Amino acid sequence: MHGVAVHAEERYGIGREATPAEIAGWNIDIGRDGTALPPGSGSVERGRIVFSEQCAACHGDSGQGGVGDRLVGGQGTLASPKPIRTVGSYWPYASTLFDYIRRAMPQNAPQSLSNEDVYAVSAYILSLNGIVSANAVLDAKSLAAVKMPNRDGFVSDPRPDVHNR
Structure with missing residues (x-):
């Protein structure tokens, strides 16, 4: 890229x-x-407040979906004829949730939330899915340690659909 510029x-x-x-x-x-x-931390309780102010209009009061995607539920449906892909049923890593919220949400003002608020909203969504407790406080260490229900549901290298090495 350096040479192109x-x-x-x-x-x-x-x-x-x-x-x-x-x-x-x-x-x-x-x-x-x-x-x-990043440094910082956020509680489920703070996440509930931020979610209601910044996220509920699109994702529903409890993450059930609306204009925006459903974020909660769907555990046990991935192998069914109508899988429900949510943070709690499909996403393999909690760090991906943090990354996505920080990078892209809220949709009308991406990257406007503080790191503390992103940790808090992540904690709240994970709590709604029963992945962390209702009194959890997440930071870099504890978020990275969260084991998502579908962590082992993805094919690792080598991918079966890629044959040219």
Whole structure:
């Protein structure tokens, strides 16, 4: 990418190479093992408040769905003719929940929630699914330690549909 940006700048006289600070602002992905989870923490109780203010309009008062996806329930349905894919039934890693909420929610103001509020909303959604207790407080260590019900439900490498190595 470095060469492409420099080439465009020289050839067309537009653009510039991104600074390390600009790149860092976009480099917010979280590993499935919790790598790069930020400092902070959030409780289920705080998550209930943030969810009602920022999430319920789309996802329903209790995560049952609405304009936005259903977030709760569906455990035991994945092998059925009509699987219900929710955070509690389908998602393999709690860190993915944190990453997605921080990156994309709320839909009308992505990346506007503080890390503490993202931990809290994650805790609340996991609690609604019975994955953490109603009095849980999540931080980088405890969120990374959450074992999701479908963690082992995904095919690991090598994928059966990929044959060219």
